[in-house]
Structure formats: structure tokens, C-alpha cells
Amino acid sequence: xxxxDLRKDLSKHGPGKDEFEYLRETLRGAxxxxxxFEKGTDLRRDLWPDMLRRLAQAPPIRVPWFDWAxxxxxxxxxxxxxxxxxxxxxxL
Amino acid sequence: xxxxxxxxxxxxxxxxxxxxxxxxEVYRWVMRIVRDxxxxxxxxxxxxxxxxxxxxxxxxxxxxxxxxxxIAINLALDHLRxxxxxxxxxxxxxxxxxxxxxVRQETRNxxxxxxxxxxxxxxxxxQLGLIEDESYQEIAESLGITPVAVKLRMFRGVRMLRTKxxxxxxxx
Numbered sequence: 001x002x003x004x005d006l007r008k009d010l011s012k013h014g015p016g017k018d019e020f021e022y023l024r025e026t027l028r029g030a031x032x033x034x035x036x037f038e039k040g041t042d043l044r045r046d047l048w049p050d051m052l053r054r055l056a057q058a059p060p061i062r063v064p065w066f067d068w069a070x071x072x073x074x075x076x077x078x079x080x081x082x083x084x085x086x087x088x089x090x091x092l
Numbered sequence: 093x094x095x096x097x098x099x100x101x102x103x104x105x106x107x108x109x110x111x112x113x114x115x116x117e118v119y120r121w122v123m124r125i126v127r128d129x130x131x132x133x134x135x136x137x138x139x140x141x142x143x144x145x146x147x148x149x150x151x152x153x154x155x156x157x158x159x160x161x162x163i164a165i166n167l168a169l170d171h172l173r174x175x176x177x178x179x180x181x182x183x184x185x186x187x188x189x190x191x192x193x194x195v196r197q198e199t200r201n202x203x204x205x206x207x208x209x210x211x212x213x214x215x216x217x218x219q220l221g222l223i224e225d226e227s228y229q230e231i232a233e234s235l236g237i238t239p240v241a242v243k244l245r246m247f248r249g250v251r252m253l254r255t256k257x258x259x260x261x262x263x264x
Contacts, residue, residue, distance in 0.1 A: 023250060024222050026262070030203040033224050034124065043119040043136075050137045051111055055144065 097152040107147070110156065111140050117157075118164045121234065124224065125168040125216050135171055139164040162236055172212035199262055206256035214249035221246050 034041050077084050098106035118139050123132040142163055143150075150159065210218065220226045220234065221242075228239040228246075235242070 023253065023257075026199075026203055026257075027207065027218075027222050027253075030200040031207065031219075031223055034127065035224070041120040041123040043116045043133075046112075047115050047119075047133060047137055048108065048111060050133070051140055054137050054141045 094152065096150070096154075096156055099156075100147055100150045100152050102147055107140075107144055110143075114157070114160055115140070118160060121161060121164050122168045124220065124234065125165070126171055127219075131171060131175075132168075135164070135167050139167055142167075165235055169212055169216065172215065202260045202262050203257065206253055206260060206262070209256060210249055210252055214245050214252060217242055217245040218249035218253060222250075 074088070077088075095106050095109055099110055115136060119132055119136045122135045122139070123129065126132055126135065139160065143160060150156070207215065207218070216235065217231055220231045221228070226234075228242045231242045232239040
């Protein structure tokens with residue numbers, strides 16, 4: 001962002017010129033621009049091996065709670081009302 | 093069959109070619125937002141994993157780079173939302189302390205804290221505009237929003253930052 005553009009905008013609605021300069025300098029005093037950081041934003045290693053590991057991880061199988069509830073009901077019915085088993089098998 | 097067509101059909105070799113072609117670019121987009129090399133690497137891999145998972149939804153005549161960028165930027169912003177605000181920036185990212193620097197350590201910590209407390213979508217704009225010195229247009233392209241939206245977020249971010257700094261006793 002050019003200093004002029006930003007200064008013009010901020011002078012209308014935000015802090016004045018001095019305050020804007022102060023905020024910019026203050027921020028840069030605390031947080032360095034990435035380009036000044038030794039490694040910058042450059043990737044220093046190939047991430048393909050990590051990608052292969054990620055691809056190899058099987059996604060977790062998530063069973064919805066109502067499926068578990070249905071299974072519980074069917075199990076309880078089979079235990080307490082064994083006569084229902086042939087009926088259920090017939091329905092299958 | 094072209095590379096993108098093969099990718100859309102689920103060809104792993106095509107995916108690898110695209111990965112190798114774009115991994116540095118994705119890392120750069122993400123790093124500019126999260127400013128943490130380890131997190132940026134993880135998010136780069138996560139971006140491509142999502143891309144791979146959704147390969148069937150991609151049309152070979154579509155803009156792959158734009159799609160990739162949208163996924164990467166959203167993941168980076170989600171990361172900022174989830175991450176606890178950093179009270180102190182990683183050592184290598186914080187500005188080097190100079191003996192003659194006007195801003196002393198205590199003030200630097202207050203500024204870092206106030207900055208980290210900004211909502212992520214405002215923080216990113218202030219960071220790219222004021223710290224990285226990017227234009228409204230560049231920020232808009234990076235975040236996939238309009239320059240007007242960038243300008244509004246910049247105003248809100250600067251105003252909020254100023255208020256937070258004043259509350260901490262940091263005044264011009």
C-alpha cells in the first residue's frame with residue numbers, strides 16, 4: 001500500500017498522518033516484515049513425503065449416533081424378545 | 093489427457109505433478125497469513141489433502157490455482173481463529189531488538205498483544221498492509237475479497253488497534 005493512498009484514507013476516517021506513521025512504525029518495531037526474516041516466505045523442503053503420509057491416513061469412520069441407537073434397540077429386542085428374530089430375518 | 097483432466101479423474105501422478113508445481117506458492121500464501129513456518133507447512137499439506145479429496149468436483153476447464161488459493165486462504169484464516177492469540181510472537185518472527193530502538197521491550201509486548209487480539213480477518217489486512225507494505229489490490233487478490241472490503245477492514249483494524257493500544261497506555 002502506498003504511503004500516500006493509505007495516509008489519505010486514514011486522514012479522512014482514521015488516525016491522522018502522525019498517528020498513522022506512529023502505528024506503522026510501532027507495529028514494525030514489534031513485528032518484523034517477513035521479507036526481513038531470514039527464511040521469509042520460502043518453503044525450504046519438499047512437502048510431498050508429508051503429503052503421502054497424510055494420504056495414507058485413513059479418514060476416521062464416523063458412525064452417526066442414531067445408527068448406534070438403532071443397533072442397541074435391535075440388540076435389546078433380540079435379547080428380550082427372541083421370537084422377533086425370525087420376523088426380523090424375514091423382513092431382511 | 094491433460095494434467096487437470098487426469099487429476100479430476102483421480103490420477104495420483106497428476107496430483108503429484110500439481111503438488112510439486114504449486115506447493116511453494118501455497119506455502120507462501122499461507123505463511124503470509126499465519127507467520128508460523130511449522131503451521132504453514134501443515135496447512136499446505138492440509139490444503140492439498142482437501143484438494144485431493146475433492147478432485148471429482150473439480151472441472152478440468154476451471155481455474156485450479158484460484159480454487160487452490162481459496163482453500164488455502166480459508167484454512168489459514170480458520171487456523172488464526174482457532175489458535176490461541178499469541179501473546180508473544182515466535183522469536184524469529186518478532187522484530188530484532190536494537191539497542192537504539194525507540195520501542196522498548198515492554199511496549200513491544202503490549203503492541204504484540206494488542207495486535208494478536210484483533211479479529212483474524214482484520215488482523216490479516218492490517219498485517220499485510222502496514223507490516224508487509226502490500227497494496228489494497230494485492231491484499232484483495234490474496235484474500236479473495238474486493239479492494240473496498242480491504243479498505244474497510246483496514247479502517248476497522250486500525251481503529252480497533254488504536255483503541256487497544258490506548259487502553260494499554262501506549263500512545264503516540
